[in-house]
Amino acid sequence: MELTRDALEIPETLKGKYEPVIGLEVHVQLRTRSKIFCGCSTRFGDPPNTNSCPVCLGLPGALPVLNREAVAMAVKAALALNCRVNSFSRFARKNYFYPDLPKGYQISQFDQPLAEHGWIEIRSEEGQAEGGPQEKGTKRIGITRLHMEEDAGKSIHDGFPDSQDKSYVDLNRSGTPLAEIVSEPDLRSSAEAYDYLTRLKQILEYLDVSDCNMEEGSLRCDANVSVRPRGQQELGVKAEIKNLNSFRYLQKALDYEIARQTQLLERGEKVVQETRLWNLEQQKTVSMRSKEYAHDYRYFPEPDLLPLAVSDAWQKEIQQTLPELPDAKRRRMVSQYKLREYDAEVLTASQALAGYYEKVAAAGADPKLAANWVMGNLLGALKAAGKQIGESPVSPEALAGLLALIQDKTLSGKMAKSVFEEMLSTSESAKTIVGRMGLSQITDSDQIRDTIRNVIAANPKQLAQYKSGKTSLIGFFVGQVMKETKGQANPQKVNELLKEELGGA
Amino acid sequence: MSLDISNWKIEDVLRSLRSRETTATEICQASLARIAAENPKNNSLITVTQERALARAAAIDRMAASGERLPPLAGVPVAVKDVIVTEGTRTTCGSRILENYVPPYTATAVERMEAAGAIVVGKANCDEFAMGSSNENSAFGPVRNPYDLERVSGGSSGGSAAAVASGMAVAALGSDTGGSVRQPASFCGVVGLMPTYGRVSRYGLVAYASSLDHIGPVGRSVKDVAVLLSAIAGHDPLDSTSAAVPVPNYVSELDGNLKGFKIGVPREYFAEGLSSGVRTQVEAGLQALGKLGCEMVEITLPHTEYATACYYIIATAEASANLARYDGVRYGYRAPGAASLSEMYQKTRGQGFGAEVKRRIILGTYVLSAGYYDAYYLKAQKVRHLIAADFSNAFEKVDAIAAPTAPTPAFRIGEKTANPLEMYLSDVYTLPGSLAGIPGISVPCGWSSAEGDGGSSSEIKKLPVGIQLLGKHFDEARLLRLAHQFEMAGGVA
Ligand SMILES: [Zn+2]
Numbered sequence: 001m002e003l004t005r006d007a008l009e010i011p012e013t014l015k016g017k018y019e020p021v022i023g024l025e026v027h028v029q030l031r032t033r034s035k036i037f038c039g040c041s042t043r044f045g046d047p048p049n050t051n052s053c054p055v056c057l058g059l060p061g062a063l064p065v066l067n068r069e070a071v072a073m074a075v076k077a078a079l080a081l082n083c084r085v086n087s088f089s090r091f092a093r094k095n096y097f098y099p100d101l102p103k104g105y106q107i108s109q110f111d112q113p114l115a116e117h118g119w120i121e122i123r124s125e126e127g128q129a130e131g132g133p134q135e136k137g138t139k140r141i142g143i144t145r146l147h148m149e150e151d152a153g154k155s156i157h158d159g160f161p162d163s164q165d166k167s168y169v170d171l172n173r174s175g176t177p178l179a180e181i182v183s184e185p186d187l188r189s190s191a192e193a194y195d196y197l198t199r200l201k202q203i204l205e206y207l208d209v210s211d212c213n214m215e216e217g218s219l220r221c222d223a224n225v226s227v228r229p230r231g232q233q234e235l236g237v238k239a240e241i242k243n244l245n246s247f248r249y250l251q252k253a254l255d256y257e258i259a260r261q262t263q264l265l266e267r268g269e270k271v272v273q274e275t276r277l278w279n280l281e282q283q284k285t286v287s288m289r290s291k292e293y294a295h296d297y298r299y300f301p302e303p304d305l306l307p308l309a310v311s312d313a314w315q316k317e318i319q320q321t322l323p324e325l326p327d328a329k330r331r332r333m334v335s336q337y338k339l340r341e342y343d344a345e346v347l348t349a350s351q352a353l354a355g356y357y358e359k360v361a362a363a364g365a366d367p368k369l370a371a372n373w374v375m376g377n378l379l380g381a382l383k384a385a386g387k388q389i390g391e392s393p394v395s396p397e398a399l400a401g402l403l404a405l406i407q408d409k410t411l412s413g414k415m416a417k418s419v420f421e422e423m424l425s426t427s428e429s430a431k432t433i434v435g436r437m438g439l440s441q442i443t444d445s446d447q448i449r450d451t452i453r454n455v456i457a458a459n460p461k462q463l464a465q466y467k468s469g470k471t472s473l474i475g476f477f478v479g480q481v482m483k484e485t486k487g488q489a490n491p492q493k494v495n496e497l498l499k500e501e502l503g504g505a
Numbered sequence: 506m507s508l509d510i511s512n513w514k515i516e517d518v519l520r521s522l523r524s525r526e527t528t529a530t531e532i533c534q535a536s537l538a539r540i541a542a543e544n545p546k547n548n549s550l551i552t553v554t555q556e557r558a559l560a561r562a563a564a565i566d567r568m569a570a571s572g573e574r575l576p577p578l579a580g581v582p583v584a585v586k587d588v589i590v591t592e593g594t595r596t597t598c599g600s601r602i603l604e605n606y607v608p609p610y611t612a613t614a615v616e617r618m619e620a621a622g623a624i625v626v627g628k629a630n631c632d633e634f635a636m637g638s639s640n641e642n643s644a645f646g647p648v649r650n651p652y653d654l655e656r657v658s659g660g661s662s663g664g665s666a667a668a669v670a671s672g673m674a675v676a677a678l679g680s681d682t683g684g685s686v687r688q689p690a691s692f693c694g695v696v697g698l699m700p701t702y703g704r705v706s707r708y709g710l711v712a713y714a715s716s717l718d719h720i721g722p723v724g725r726s727v728k729d730v731a732v733l734l735s736a737i738a739g740h741d742p743l744d745s746t747s748a749a750v751p752v753p754n755y756v757s758e759l760d761g762n763l764k765g766f767k768i769g770v771p772r773e774y775f776a777e778g779l780s781s782g783v784r785t786q787v788e789a790g791l792q793a794l795g796k797l798g799c800e801m802v803e804i805t806l807p808h809t810e811y812a813t814a815c816y817y818i819i820a821t822a823e824a825s826a827n828l829a830r831y832d833g834v835r836y837g838y839r840a841p842g843a844a845s846l847s848e849m850y851q852k853t854r855g856q857g858f859g860a861e862v863k864r865r866i867i868l869g870t871y872v873l874s875a876g877y878y879d880a881y882y883l884k885a886q887k888v889r890h891l892i893a894a895d896f897s898n899a900f901e902k903v904d905a906i907a908a909p910t911a912p913t914p915a916f917r918i919g920e921k922t923a924n925p926l927e928m929y930l931s932d933v934y935t936l937p938g939s940l941a942g943i944p945g946i947s948v949p950c951g952w953s954s955a956e957g958d959g960g961s962s963s964e965i966k967k968l969p970v971g972i973q974l975l976g977k978h979f980d981e982a983r984l985l986r987l988a989h990q991f992e993m994a995g996g997v998a
Contacts, residue, residue: 054610058830060603060711061590061612063744093826095873097850104829169834298873300882303716303823305745 010259014266019230020258021238022187022223026200027178028210029151029218030073036150036177037064037107044216048156048170056175058102063304066091070148070177073209074114075310075318077179078146080203080325083118085310089147091302096295100153100169108149108180110299114308118143120203121327122195141196142184148308151176173217179209185224185235190254194247197221202326206351214246221250226271227261236261237271241285243278253278257285329354337367346375352389353379356396363400366407373403377417381424393427394420402430410434412441412491442489445497448481451489452501455480466502474498508535510582511672515729518581518675522569529569529580529624533562536582536626540673547649547658549668550627551587554594558582558626565622578736579622584674585615586665587628588635589720590709594625598711599633599643599661602831602838602857612709613744614678614720614737621736626674629664633859634828635680635713637661638688638931639921642861647918650692653955653966656915659689665723666693676733677723682714683816684911684935686721687947691910691971694949696988697723698730699935701979702942703748705734706741712827714820715746717939727948727989731755734981750979758982759989763797766987769804769903774934780913782953786970787909789997790950794907797990802903806895811888812937813929817865818872818885819940825869831857864925893941896975905987906975909934910947914955914968938975947971948988951997972997 035042038055054062078085092110124139153171160168181200187193201212201219212219221244226236241257244250261271276285324332326348333344333354347357353374360370378399382392394402402420405411411419411434422433433439442448455477456463466473474495481494508531510517521527537555544550565580590596590608597603615625632642640648640663648663650656651671658667662679666689669677679686681699690697699721710720722733735756740749770791775784795801833839833853840852858866872881899906911931921928938945950972972991976984 054608057835059590059608059610059836060596060598060606060830061608061707061709062610063708063746065743065745095826095829097829097832099832099834099846102830102835103826104832105826296875298825298870298875298878300822300826300873300878303714303746304712 010262014262017230018227018262018265019232020188020190020254020261021185021226021228021235022190022193022254023185024183024187024193024196025222025224026181026183026197027220028077028181028204028212030070030177030179031208031210031218032067032069032073032177034067034069035175036067036070036148037175040175042176044218046172048168048172051172052174056102057171058104058174064107064302066305066308067177071114071308071310072318073177073207074146074148074179075315076207076321077181077204077209078115078118079315079319080207080322081115081118081120081143081146081181081200083115083143083146085115085315086112087310087312088112089114089308089310091148091305091308092299093302094149095298098152098155099167100155100171100174102153102171102174106150106152107302107305108299109147112307113145113147114310115146116144118146120196120199122192122199124192124195139186139192141186141192144182144184146179146181149178149180150174151178185226190251190258193223193254194251197247197250199326202349206323206325217245220245223250223254223257225254225257225261227258227265229265236265237273239271239273239285240275241278242275242288249278249280252283253285256283260285323351333358337361337371339367339371343371343375347371350389356389356392359396360400360403363397365400365403369403369406370400373399377420381420385424393425394423398423398427398429405430405434409443409490410441411439412487415439415441415487439488442485443493445493448485448489448493449497449501451481451484452477452494452497455484456501463502474502477502507538508532510535510675511539512725513675514726515578515581515675515724515732519575519577519579522565522575522580525569529562529565530559532580533558533582533624533626536674539671540627543651543671543673546654547651547667547671548646549630549648549658549664549671549673550584551597551599551630551643551645551664552595552628554591554625554627557594558624561619561624565624576620576622577732578618581623581676582626582674583618583623584627584629584665584668584677585625586631586635586662586677586679588631588680588711588713589615589678590711591615591625591628594628596628596711597645598635599631599645600858600862601644602853604644604838606837608709610709612720613706613741615709617737617739618678618733623676623736627668629662629668629677629679631664631679632661632685633862634711634824635661635682635685635718636824636861636865638684638928639916639918640664640689641918641922642859644859649918650915650968652694652968653915655917656955656968657692657918659692659911659915661685661689662697662721662723663689663693666690666695666697669693669695669723669725675725676729678733678737679721679723680710680713681719681721681935681939682717682820683939684932686719686723687935687945687971687973688911688932690723690947691949691973692915692969694969694971695723695725696727696730696946696948696992697721698734698946698981698985699939699944700734700738700981701748701944703746704750704944704979704981705737706739706744706747708741708743708747712823714823715827716823717816717820719939727946727985727992728756728759730946731759731985731989734985738981748979753982755982755985759986761983761986763799763987763990766799766905767802767903768794768799768987769802769899769906771804771806771809771899771906771908773806773809774908778912778930778933779909780953783909783911783913783970786951786953786997787907787972790972790991791907793994793997794987794991797994799987804899804903804906806892806899806937808888808891808895809937812892812940813933815885815888815892816932816936816940817868817929818881819889821865821869822873822882822885823869825866825873828858828862828866833857861925889940892937896937896941896943900977904976905984908973908975910971910973911935914953914970934973938973943975943978944981944984945973945975946984946988947973948992949996
């Protein structure tokens, strides 16, 4: 049974009848300088097979030696994800044949992972609280485990003249350290899954333990999806969805899969336990032949490595390197700057952005004004220029300088925008630009009143219409006054004085 | 007359170099000449590294000429079992699948041995991937016992033992996973040591069963083995399982006294299955030890009977993973004419591996499979702990344990190949020590007439017998002292 495109929409009645259950398995490459079991570089994009040695090539006789830096990063991630770090964990061999797996087994962790029993909080409409001190509108998603393993190499099936009948293997990636983070099946919609992955990525980026770049494969996601009638306790038969290599695909693939399984159940058919691939061209999940993937990985403890010991002291040391995490930062910013929840959410999207904002605020800008400017004008301009916050041509201090001119009414909002444009291209300070362009707001009542009188005198027709009740013409008069003053008149003053003058004329 | 080094020991090499009686080059040439004469007979070496050996010998001679102090293994011709990688020299593991494999790096033990001046003259034949007890599982043909060319050398380090026994090399490196240094040493009348697990780096030892594999020295005397061990032992940052235990000077420890030394004699090792010829010799060996002032204590190692089953589960499980990398993708043999990836795997491995290797891969794959793991692998791990506990209990009462190395002297080529189980039993006395990770040494203990040859023949072949001495973890110094003094006292005639 395949779904047609329009069948993707599940009728609301079915949404009420069935409940999706989703768990995510996320692999992140840890950004260590060298690989997990050898000294080779982990740099991305080098010529094929140049970052390799007997260990990561799986040559006969070579042995793995665990990279402590990788462990420290994994422990850091585990602590930030509220996991319990096991004082002893074990590596295990996961056996399967594939050309880009040079030893014929992957060194991973199995029954004794590095860390277990964690959670992160996501936003949820349901706000379903199963105990725990979470905020309203939030939901705690359990993290079953975080374990370490080595990445495989890459098989390259196209792009070579003889790709028709040959595949090539690049082992540069072989042995790159990975943390696999497995969630509990706590997610109930594709939106929740999206939010979970977003927050997980955000935390890992805050920790600086991974690039989390889905295109380059430093963050990869598989999903376990099942559907069950609402109210049913036991889980439905699940499908594992692979190849979810962007946030958009994740949500689309989950929506598709949920619809597919819902319709199967509704028709009284069975969901088959299998692995499915998200097919980008067809925009659907496609079954991988189950025979080929019916693996028995024959895990057993890795005899070449000693059990991994993480002492309390080491754990404490790592704990002390944890930065303020997104949730904590958001909460603090809400209370410290009286920001709206939503604004704090946007501003804490990355540490760099939050840092930028806090510098603007620290330089004396009104926190709310600063938030509006950073989220609106600044981010808009950076996005248009394809720049990151760290590359902003306007420094936080310079932005604060501009905002100060708004606050002391030297500039109207509109004027400030043109000054800001100028700042973006020249990186000059707002003050310099205002001086150079002879800009500054006219707030002097007499000066404005003079202009108003001139404008009224020059437009008798409009005045008559106004007097006869077409009061909407006030906008016309404001426009004329602003034009005469080259936009520098304080708009509030203009409005106020115009009403007086029009009323009295 | 040209130089004959076939009975030389390490100290002979050093003495003759220091006195300028001869040169490293002459010694190397003598070794190569001996190889040329003997190797066609006993097939000890797969590859002879003549050019490289002579170049290194010349370098030693330059050192000697410049008056530099010569290192402890200067100019000593050694053979290296072909499961230990050597940069630029092919390392076959006795397998067709690696017939033309040339490693880009050298094993730590070889590096250390060469740093101490040793000269590798050849890569020694062995059972394929060290799996075997007779050296009949080599893709390069069996190694023949120098004392009777119709008989096996023992295995899997048969080439290492036979090369030393036949005077091709003064000493050798072998590897011992279940007895693979000790048993061939016993069959070939030389000394072979399995050090404590973790004493010698495994980096560059092609893995058969990682938790059981040890590199071990083979020599013509206990002292030579001690010299070699001193050179190769010690922590290696490239092997996480190598121990950071200090390395004593094993040579200077050889002469301490043995007064009050207690030797355990495990009754399980003298039970059914032990040939009368070996029993006679080993019992005489025990008496000789008694004369040295050692006290004999009967002990029991109650889980001995489970060692063989335990070993063949753990070793094959690990082997099934360790040998997965030979898939024809990156190096080694690749079968031609495969239409698909899985066919390439199947043909490559089907044609590249010999029967015993395939048997063990299948066995190991089976014991790790879903549904069987607990019953086999996990249970075997528990048994392994019990066997190790047997030894630690014993070592609370005794300083060392003495036993036969193998139940019989060297058997005939082809005698046991039809019955793998019978072959497995030839390691019955060496497997428990391997599982416990304790050091064990086989020292010559006289001669036995070949079993089954009858007494009537006018030409009764006498074959070497070895006595096995087992010690506590990292107690090589005392173990070697015991072995050395046994040997100095004349062993057993
Ligand atoms: Zn490497």
